[in-house]
Amino acid sequence: MNYILKILLSAIVVVVLSQVLPGVYVDTYWTAVIVAVVLSILNVLVKPVLILFTLPVTIMTLGLFLLIINALIIILADKLIRGFDVDGLLWALIFSLLLSLFQSVLYSLLKEDKKH
Incomplete structure (x- = not known):
């Protein structure tokens, strides 16, 4: 259910x-x-592989390259889903950052409701 x-x-x-x-x-x-489902599947299956292959670059950039990996996951979802369009890497990066921010806030509110 969660x-x-x-x-x-x-x-x-x-x-x-x-x-x-x-x-x-x-x-x-x-x-x-569908975008939410596909992004969750890509984050489970594809993202760890990308992180593993780009580990030296991620270490050299102190983890900032993970933002690019997130944007690439968004672009991959754009290519897989008809009806979902992102106009380039910059918009994918902005979308990824805002999506992560809002998800973390909403998920933390969801966890607070469970405690009461």
């Missing part, structure tokens, strides 16, 4: 960011849910 709630919260954030950022486009709410 996973479904996180996917729905992520989908809401994707819709909001697509309305705010001019370089990101999502055509329907269902597409936003």
Whole structure:
């Protein structure tokens, strides 16, 4: 149940960011849910492999290269999902940063509700 709630919260954030950022486009709410699911799958399967292959660069940049990896995951999702468009690496980077920020805030609120 918690996973479904996180996917729905992520989908809401994707819709909001697509309305705010001019370089990101999502055509329907269902597409936003698919984007949230695909991003979670890519973060589990592809991201660790990319981190492993780029470990020397990540260490040299003190972890800042992870931002580029996150943007590349967004671009990969753009290529996989019809109805989700990101206009380049810069918009993917901005989208990734804002998505991570909002997800961390919403997920922390979700954890606080469990404690009460």
